[in-house]
Amino acid sequence: MKRIKQTLVVALVAALGWLAPAVALANAGDPVAGKGKISMCMGCHSIPNYKTAFPATYNVPKIGGQHAAYIVKALQAYKSGDRKHPSMRAIAATLSDQDMADIAAYYANTAPAAPAAKK
Numbered sequence: 001m002k003r004i005k006q007t008l009v010v011a012l013v014a015a016l017g018w019l020a021p022a023v024a025l026a027n028a029g030d031p032v033a034g035k036g037k038i039s040m041c042m043g044c045h046s047i048p049n050y051k052t053a054f055p056a057t058y059n060v061p062k063i064g065g066q067h068a069a070y071i072v073k074a075l076q077a078y079k080s081g082d083r084k085h086p087s088m089r090a091i092a093a094t095l096s097d098q099d100m101a102d103i104a105a106y107y108a109n110t111a112p113a114a115p116a117a118k119k
């Protein structure tokens with residue numbers, strides 16, 4: 001019996017070791033996929049050269065160039081309710097973990113939007 005247990009533990013550890021890279025891969029954001037998932041973000045979060053975000057976006061944080069891990073964390077916090085902003089909560093609720101990772105990877109690879117011109 002002891003031997004069977006030992007064998008099971010060894011097999012489990014081996015299986016986990018094999019699975020870990022696969023899990024890491026699944027959570028790695030794909031910026032190309034992310035690009036196809038941000039159509040609903042663009043109206044509020046301007047990205048470089050995206051001009052229609054003007055002029056009602058002054059209090060929307062810029063997320064282009066932000067660290068991917070920060071973006072994912074923020075989106076998870078909206079989804080869980082730790083962050084309270086109503087429209088971001090509604091949006092984050094529609095995103096899967098993979099969506100968040102992809103979107104974050106996309107935004108992390110874009111340059112921060114240029115500061116809006118002062119008037």
Ligand code: HEC
Nearest residue numbers: 040041044059060061063071074075083085087088091103
């Ligand atoms: C209706 C306008 C609107 C839309 C659409 C929108 N956002 Fe936001 N977003 C905001 C506002 C306003 C805030 C700041 C909220 C706050 O103060 O917590 C925000 C905050 C964020 C933050 C946190 C930024 C920080 O620096 O803490 C992230 C990340 C974010 N949005 C990502 C997204 C993504 C990804 C999408 C598309 C899936 C999206 N948003 C769509 C308005 C919007």
